[in-house]
Amino acid sequence: MATRTGRPERRQEPLSAQRIVSAAVELLDTVGESGLTFRALAEHLATGPGAIYWHVTGKTELLAAATDAVVATTVTGDDTDATPQDAIRALALGVFDAIDAHPWVGAQLARTSWQPPMLRVFERVGRQVQALQVPRAAQFTAVSALMSYILGVAGQNAANTRTLQPGADRTAFLDAAAATWAELDPDDYAFTRTVAGQLREHDDRAEFLAGVDLILSGITGITARR
Amino acid sequence: MATRTGRPERRQEPLSAQRIVSAAVELLDTVGESGLTFRALAEHLATGPGAIYWHVTGKTELLAAATDAVVATTVTGDDTDATPQDAIRALALGVFDAIDAHPWVGAQLARTSWQPPMLRVFERVGRQVQALQVPRAAQFTAVSALMSYILGVAGQNAANTRTLQPGADRTAFLDAAAATWAELDPDDYAFTRTVAGQLREHDDRAEFLAGVDLILSGITGITARR
DNA sequence: ACCTGAACACCGTTCAAGT
DNA sequence: ACCTGAACACCGTTCAAGT
Numbered sequence: 001m002a003t004r005t006g007r008p009e010r011r012q013e014p015l016s017a018q019r020i021v022s023a024a025v026e027l028l029d030t031v032g033e034s035g036l037t038f039r040a041l042a043e044h045l046a047t048g049p050g051a052i053y054w055h056v057t058g059k060t061e062l063l064a065a066a067t068d069a070v071v072a073t074t075v076t077g078d079d080t081d082a083t084p085q086d087a088i089r090a091l092a093l094g095v096f097d098a099i100d101a102h103p104w105v106g107a108q109l110a111r112t113s114w115q116p117p118m119l120r121v122f123e124r125v126g127r128q129v130q131a132l133q134v135p136r137a138a139q140f141t142a143v144s145a146l147m148s149y150i151l152g153v154a155g156q157n158a159a160n161t162r163t164l165q166p167g168a169d170r171t172a173f174l175d176a177a178a179a180t181w182a183e184l185d186p187d188d189y190a191f192t193r194t195v196a197g198q199l200r201e202h203d204d205r206a207e208f209l210a211g212v213d214l215i216l217s218g219i220t221g222i223t224a225r226r
Numbered sequence: 227m228a229t230r231t232g233r234p235e236r237r238q239e240p241l242s243a244q245r246i247v248s249a250a251v252e253l254l255d256t257v258g259e260s261g262l263t264f265r266a267l268a269e270h271l272a273t274g275p276g277a278i279y280w281h282v283t284g285k286t287e288l289l290a291a292a293t294d295a296v297v298a299t300t301v302t303g304d305d306t307d308a309t310p311q312d313a314i315r316a317l318a319l320g321v322f323d324a325i326d327a328h329p330w331v332g333a334q335l336a337r338t339s340w341q342p343p344m345l346r347v348f349e350r351v352g353r354q355v356q357a358l359q360v361p362r363a364a365q366f367t368a369v370s371a372l373m374s375y376i377l378g379v380a381g382q383n384a385a386n387t388r389t390l391q392p393g394a395d396r397t398a399f400l401d402a403a404a405a406t407w408a409e410l411d412p413d414d415y416a417f418t419r420t421v422a423g424q425l426r427e428h429d430d431r432a433e434f435l436a437g438v439d440l441i442l443s444g445i446t447g448i449t450a451r452r
Numbered sequence: 453a454c455c456t457g458a459a460c461a462c463c464g465t466t467c468a469a470g471t
Numbered sequence: 472a473c474c475t476g477a478a479c480a481c482c483g484t485t486c487a488a489g490t
Contacts, residue, residue, distance in 0.1 A: 155378070221447050265483095
């Protein structure tokens with residue numbers, strides 16, 4: 001009646017790229033970027049490191065696939081019944097929230113060129129920019145700027161999350177940052193000190209959206225001025 | 227008269243954090259991010275790996291210091307006799323050009339929170355935003371958006387440079403990307419395909435500046451509308 | 453105080469050998 | 472065709488021992 005001692009050796013399904021990517025996402029979510037190891041992954045899948053290489057060419061591809069898997073789920077659904085602005089906001093927030101839930105995605109997106117999932121976002125944003133009647137010559141610039149901004153925030157958020165020790169909460173972190181800013185040299189950092197207070201009562205998500213709106217207003221400004 | 231055979235063992239100056247950082251920058255510039263190794267660095271400095279740890283706490287600090295050293299040189303000089311817009315453009319271009327010359331800086335900035343040199347940029351941009359008469363409550367958002375955009379482009383440029391094999395030139399790279407885009411599914415990627423052509427005759431630097439102008443126009447729009 | 457370099461505890465990746 | 476796991480060629484970092 002007794003199964004063998006030690007860990008339950010369930011090894012039902014065969015290995016597959018999909019299972020490997022799922023396991024990688026799980027590992028990244030639970031133990032972070034530094035915890036994704038071929039050995040750890042192999043143990044998680046109850047196999048040896050070498051087996052993984054049969055389905056995946058290497059760590060770079062694995063990380064890209066894991067990122068794609070997460071981002072892909074946010075770029076679904078139609079946005080036909082919203083204003084272009086709202087549709088763009090929704091797309092941007094989708095990426096933002098995905099990164100908020102999986103900080104390693106932010107780091108990955110920030111250091112990758114436009115791969116499948118972000119290209120998909122690019123396309124969706126592009127259509128909405130067309131809907132805003134932005135002149136053809138300015139469309140690429142407009143979409144690129146939005147994408148760069150989104151990816152910039154992505155990288156920054158990921159960096160902040162990494163700096164943040166797992167236990168500490170955000171409020172303490174922001175308080176500490178605000179305190180540091182407030183102590184900077186008054187001559188060299190006059191402006192930074194004046195906004196240090198705003199840092200404390202700062203809502204990342206709202207701030208992100210405000211930035212999107214700023215760029216959107218710049219984009220529609222172009223149109224209006226012609 | 228003959229010195230010893232083998233490499234000239236010049237080992238004049240003693241080790242110092244500064245010399246280590248300089249050597250790290252040199253190594254990063256010549257052999258790239260993956261080439262910065264404590265062993266390679268030690269050899270470069272004609273010493274053992276352990277010696278470096280006497281002056282530097284670890285690789286993270288070393289990379290941050292190397293980045294600071296490069297960015298610091300771009301944030302010098304005054305911008306009192308320019309319009310706020312021009313001063314912001316100059317600051318942004320300074321960061322852009324530094325990253326263009328040292329791609330690893332872009333990767334590093336994109337994955338770091340605001341450390342000394344970028345905080346300095348933040349301050350300088352902030353002062354110009356104040357000069358633009360942006361309402362106090364909107365200043366933080368405006369500067370943050372500009373910084374996120376700059377860092378987003380930084381990360382993207384670094385990623386592109388990394389993807390680009392050292393030998394190949396940019397034109398071929400852009401051509402290849404444009405060709406890929408043009409072949410995407412017409413239904414799924416209608417917009418992307420229409421701008422694929424612009425990708426080919428695309429000037430990174432001009433595009434970057436156009437994005438800055440877009441955000442600037444959004445920022446001044448806020449002011450004008452009140 | 454500062455340097456040396458062997459040693460430790462890891463990595464990603466490969467590959468002969470198995471099934 | 473797919474899996475195994477030892478082995479290779481690295482890493483960053485530490486630390487006893489030297490000067």
